[in-house]
Amino acid sequence: MAGRILVFAEQRDGKVRKSTFEALGRAAELGDEVHAVLVGSAVAQIAPMLGxxxxxxxxxxxxxxxELYSGEGYAAALSAAIDAAAPDLVLVIATAMGKDLAPRAAARKQLCMLSDCITLDEIGGAFEATKSMYGGxxxxxxxxxxxxxLATLRPSAYPAPEPSSDTAAMESxxxxxxxxxxxxxxVLKQEEGALDVQEADVVVTGGRGLKSPENFHLIEELAGVLGGAVGASRAAVDAGWIDHAHQVGQTGKAISPKLYIAVGVSGAIQHLAxxxxxxxxxxxxxxADAPIFSIADYGIVGDLFKIMPVLTEEIRKARD
Amino acid sequence: MKILVCMKQVPSSEARIVVAGDGKAIDPTDVEMIVNPYDEYALEEALRIKEARGEGEGEVIVLSVGPEKVKEAIRSCLAMGADRGILVKDDAYLGGDGLGVARILADVIRTQEPDLVLCGKLSIDVENNCVGIAVAEFLGWPHVSLVNKLEWPEEKNAKATREIEGGREVIEFGLPAVVTAEKGLNEPRYASLKGIMQAKRKPIEEVTPSVAMPAAGVEIVSMAPPPERGGGQKFEGEPEDVVPQVVTLLKTEAKVL
Structure with missing residues (x-):
C-alpha cells in the first residue's frame, strides 16, 4: 500500500473540478492517507467538503x-504542499491547468513523472501506469x-466515489x-453552460458527414436533450465548422464518457484513439463499412439527416 | 531576436505502429520518421517572428536530442528556414523520460542564450506533455503552454492565448520565456526548393552536454496494441423502425439513458 498521497484539487471561481473527486477516490484506494491541496484567493470554505x-x-x-491560475505561482504552492505533506505520490488531473502545472512542479521537486495515466497502480512497491502512445x-x-x-490522471479514468459525510481538517x-x-x-468564457468534452458524461460528436457547419444544430439538439457536450472530428474542425476545443482524437482530446454518440464520423484511427x-x-x-462501426456497441446505418430527428425525439421520450 | 526551437524526430502520424518482439518498443521497420508536428508549429511561429522583425535580424536555432538519424529532421527544419541546428547526439536515446531530456535541453539552451524558446506541446510518440514546461523550470524562466495565438504588443512583451476547459486564458509575459505550441497556432509552410538547397549548406553542430544524461525516472514495462473492442450490434432500415430499437437497448441493456 502506498503511504501518503497528495491530490491537487483543481478549482476555478471557487468551484472544484469534478475530476478532482475521481483523483481523491483513486488516491483513497491506493494510499494509507489522502491529503489534498487547494490553491486560490479564498478557498478555505470549500476545503472541508473534499473530506x-x-x-x-x-x-x-x-x-x-x-485568484487566477499561473504556472509559476501554483507550482510554488504545490511544491510547498509537497514539502508539508511529504507524499509518496502526487496526483494531478490532466486538464489544461494540470498539464501546465505538473511538469513544472515535478521538475522543481525532482519527482518521477507519469503523464496522462489511464490506469495507475502500485505494483511491487513501484507506481505503474497505463498510458496511450503513438496516437493511441x-x-x-x-x-x-x-x-x-507525480502522476497526471486522465479525466474520467476512474469514477468519482459516492460522497460521505466525512470532512477534512484544514491546514493553511x-x-x-x-x-x-x-x-x-x-479568462474568456465560452457561452454559458457549454460543457467540456473531457468532463461530460455524454458526448455527441459530429463529423464530415454533417456536410456543413449549419447542420451542427442536429448534434447540439441531441447533446442538449442528453445534458451532454458537443464533440467534433478532426475533419469538421479542419474545415472550420467548429472550434478546436471540441475536437476528439489524437490532435484533440482523449475522453472516456459513459455514452459517446458519433454522427457522420468515419472513425479514422486518430479519432478512435x-x-x-x-x-x-x-x-x-x-x-456500413465505416471503421467507427468496428468499435461501436450500437451502430445505425443510414442517412443521418433522417436518423437524427428521430433519435433525438426517441431519446427525449425515453428520458421523460 | 534569437529564438531556439526544441524539436523531436518521431514516427509519422500516418505510420502503422507495430510493437517489437520484446514487447518494450515499437518495430522501426518501414516507419517513416518526421519532425514532430507540434514542433513544426513551434518552428513556423519562430520563423514568422523573425520575418516580422525585418531582413537580417535575429536567428532561429533548432535543437534536438537523439541518434545521427535525427539530422534528417534537423535538415527539414533548416529547409523550412531555420538558420542552424544543434544535435545532442545520443544513440541510446529513446525519449521516454521527459524530465531527463528537459534537463539536457536546458543545459544546452543556457549556452545559446536565446530570448525565446519554442517547443511543441507534446511529441506524438510518447505523448508526455512535459518537456517544454520542465525546460522552463530548469532555466528558471516563465512558460506558457498550449498556445494557439501569440501576439507581440511590444518587442519583448508578448500576449498569448491558450485553450482551457470552457474558455480561453489570455497571458502576458516578457522575455526570456518558453512557449509550447498547440494546433491552431499557425499553418506550417512547406520547404521551397531553394530552402532545401540552402539547407544543405547550413551548419548542424554536435554537442555534448555538461551534465550526464540522468538515470531514467520512468521505464517502459511493456507495450501492446490497445485493448480489443469488438463491434456490437448494427441496425439498418427505416429510422422509424430501427431508432426506437436502439433507444430501448440504450435504456434497458446499456443503461445509459
Missing amino acids: NYGAKVVHCAEDPSF QVFAKVRATGKPV LSVAVSEVGAKVVE GMRTAKCIVAVNKD
Whole structure:
C-alpha cells in the first residue's frame, strides 16, 4: 500500500473540478492517507467538503495572486504542499491547468513523472501506469523508477466515489509569493453552460458527414436533450465548422464518457484513439463499412439527416 | 531576436505502429520518421517572428536530442528556414523520460542564450506533455503552454492565448520565456526548393552536454496494441423502425439513458 498521497484539487471561481473527486477516490484506494491541496484567493470554505471524497487533510494556499491560475505561482504552492505533506505520490488531473502545472512542479521537486495515466497502480512497491502512445496505437505500461512520483490522471479514468459525510481538517500553507513572469490577464468564457468534452458524461460528436457547419444544430439538439457536450472530428474542425476545443482524437482530446454518440464520423484511427475508452459507443453513419462501426456497441446505418430527428425525439421520450 | 526551437524526430502520424518482439518498443521497420508536428508549429511561429522583425535580424536555432538519424529532421527544419541546428547526439536515446531530456535541453539552451524558446506541446510518440514546461523550470524562466495565438504588443512583451476547459486564458509575459505550441497556432509552410538547397549548406553542430544524461525516472514495462473492442450490434432500415430499437437497448441493456 502506498503511504501518503497528495491530490491537487483543481478549482476555478471557487468551484472544484469534478475530476478532482475521481483523483481523491483513486488516491483513497491506493494510499494509507489522502491529503489534498487547494490553491486560490479564498478557498478555505470549500476545503472541508473534499473530506466527503476521502481527503483527511486539506492544505490551503491562499493569496490574492492565486485568484487566477499561473504556472509559476501554483507550482510554488504545490511544491510547498509537497514539502508539508511529504507524499509518496502526487496526483494531478490532466486538464489544461494540470498539464501546465505538473511538469513544472515535478521538475522543481525532482519527482518521477507519469503523464496522462489511464490506469495507475502500485505494483511491487513501484507506481505503474497505463498510458496511450503513438496516437493511441499503443497502450504502454510505464513504471516510475523511484519515489516520490507525480502522476497526471486522465479525466474520467476512474469514477468519482459516492460522497460521505466525512470532512477534512484544514491546514493553511504559507507560500513565498513572488512576482510571476507569465500572468493570466483575462479568462474568456465560452457561452454559458457549454460543457467540456473531457468532463461530460455524454458526448455527441459530429463529423464530415454533417456536410456543413449549419447542420451542427442536429448534434447540439441531441447533446442538449442528453445534458451532454458537443464533440467534433478532426475533419469538421479542419474545415472550420467548429472550434478546436471540441475536437476528439489524437490532435484533440482523449475522453472516456459513459455514452459517446458519433454522427457522420468515419472513425479514422486518430479519432478512435481519443474515444475508444468510452463505456458505450453509438455510431450513425451512411457507410456500413465505416471503421467507427468496428468499435461501436450500437451502430445505425443510414442517412443521418433522417436518423437524427428521430433519435433525438426517441431519446427525449425515453428520458421523460 | 534569437529564438531556439526544441524539436523531436518521431514516427509519422500516418505510420502503422507495430510493437517489437520484446514487447518494450515499437518495430522501426518501414516507419517513416518526421519532425514532430507540434514542433513544426513551434518552428513556423519562430520563423514568422523573425520575418516580422525585418531582413537580417535575429536567428532561429533548432535543437534536438537523439541518434545521427535525427539530422534528417534537423535538415527539414533548416529547409523550412531555420538558420542552424544543434544535435545532442545520443544513440541510446529513446525519449521516454521527459524530465531527463528537459534537463539536457536546458543545459544546452543556457549556452545559446536565446530570448525565446519554442517547443511543441507534446511529441506524438510518447505523448508526455512535459518537456517544454520542465525546460522552463530548469532555466528558471516563465512558460506558457498550449498556445494557439501569440501576439507581440511590444518587442519583448508578448500576449498569448491558450485553450482551457470552457474558455480561453489570455497571458502576458516578457522575455526570456518558453512557449509550447498547440494546433491552431499557425499553418506550417512547406520547404521551397531553394530552402532545401540552402539547407544543405547550413551548419548542424554536435554537442555534448555538461551534465550526464540522468538515470531514467520512468521505464517502459511493456507495450501492446490497445485493448480489443469488438463491434456490437448494427441496425439498418427505416429510422422509424430501427431508432426506437436502439433507444430501448440504450435504456434497458446499456443503461445509459
